[in-house]
Amino acid sequence: MTIDHDAGEPVWQQMARIIRDMITSGEVPKGKLLPSVRTLAQRYEVSDGTVKHALAELRQEGLVETVNGRGVFVR
Numbered sequence: 843m844t845i846d847h848d849a850g851e852p853v854w855q856q857m858a859r860i861i862r863d864m865i866t867s868g869e870v871p872k873g874k875l876l877p878s879v880r881t882l883a884q885r886y887e888v889s890d891g892t893v894k895h896a897l898a899e900l901r902q903e904g905l906v907e908t909v910n911g912r913g914v915f916v917r
Contacts, residue, residue, distance in 0.1 A: 845886050853888055857896035860886065865905055865916050876906065876914045 843860045845853055861882070864870045877885070882893045897914055900906045906914050 845888055854892045854895035854899070857882070857886060857888060857892055858899045861896055861900060862903075862905065865900075870916050872916050874916055875912070876916065878913060 843863065845856050845860075847853060849856065861876065864876070870876055876882075876897075879890050879893045879897070882888075883890045886893075897906060897908075901908065905917055907917050908914050
């Protein structure tokens, strides 16, 4: 998947959908570490803040959890 910077949908929502798809498809299974914020930002050519906003949304949905000093894991 790619980010469409010209789409009507905010970039952070597109990023959240990409990460959500990574989880629901099993690409990143339950209990596993997601790629780092920096890695995701570079891969999809977005800012760190965009990735963090997307992860905050997924955290609210209960799909991921952040472990300080370790990263973001799939719930």
